[in-house]
Amino acid sequence: MDNFSQLWPLLYRALLETALMVSISIFFAVLIGLPLGILLYITQHPLLFKIKPLNATLGWLVNIIRSFPFIILIVAIMPFATWLVNASHGPVFASVALSIAAVPLFARLVESSFNSVKDGVIEASIAGGAPIYLIVTDVLLPEAKKSITQAITLTIISIIAFSATAGVVGGGGVGDLAIRYGYYRYDTLTMIVTVIVLVIIVQIVQWAGDFISNRAEER
Template identity: 60%
Template sequence: MERFVEILPELYQAFLETILMVGIAIILAVLIGLPLGILLFLTRNQLLLPNGPFNAILGFIVNVIRSFPFIILMVAIMPFATTITGQSHGPYAASVALTLAAIPLFARLIETSLKEVDKGVIEACVATGASLKQIIFDVLIPESMSGIFQAITLSIISIVAYSATAGVIGGGGIGDLAIRYGYYRYDNTIMIVTVVILIILVQLIQITGDYISKTTNKQ
């Protein structure tokens, strides 16, 4: 108990760094990944904006980024992250890699969610002469809202896991604390506490995401 009290300030700081990294990554992932996922769906759908070559190229790029193990991706783009943030380590530098990993994941989840929209509804919209903009904002997004929130939930949980991995190379956050104290210094108290915090955080994210998804489900 005494040891727990001693590490509370560092735990608090590490928790804030984790929230900062996850927050930056998920906001940028949604802002970039949502239109990217919609574009992947539109260019695959024969009724909307069919473009096989473009879809294949875009899908290939997305798959290539997703194929990188996060720790390798983080090391590979470290010079790029340093250029953008002016830091070679820490939560802001780690946020660059987290964002890059989250965008293709979120885009694919959005594409999958849009595929669940009733094809008959899309066909009816096309038949009545609805514009592509109307179909996207009045049909596709509203009809797949539940799936979109599930995608956000899954992406946040994945980013939390990635952020813990970022601690291996000094990315900051709870993972960094667990590595520096729990692993290198054989501090079991730190290791147990950080694991418990991550479990509680993920559970809260999942419960909240499920609730929002359920309330927006039109089925």
């Protein structure tokens, strides 16, 4: 590609694809990863809901998914993803794998966010006769709000990074554009522009995340 006007339609489309993949994946990462992270935390906490076998099973499952290289994960779950979204390529299809990769990542981040909540506060809540669900909603989540916001930021950025690989299944996106045009076709202009765009996206996400998490703390 010689000039930007040729690149622009491709880039625009890639941006939309990235936005779609990130939105779907972060939605499911939070929807499933948050309860999973809560479960991981409370099943190991002696004052809350300690069930060693359940905690070990969940931890094991999370570790297995997290140890898959992303590209292998995509291929491995292809039949499942095809069945689930009734398609075999495209950003929605790629989002299945992205979500599956993001859920355990986010769950672990949530779990470690709760580790920063002081045990004393949990102890005081137990001593006050609070049920576990109330401790989760009124103690753990508000106390860990800042660090959970940071976990969401980090997960979004990881999804953006993963999504470059999503090109394998025709997922598209900015990262895929960089690889297909910039790398395979030695198209320097595309390469430079896409990398700059990715840097800008990541910066914006990080900045927005920091802004929100600081506000969460100041309240």
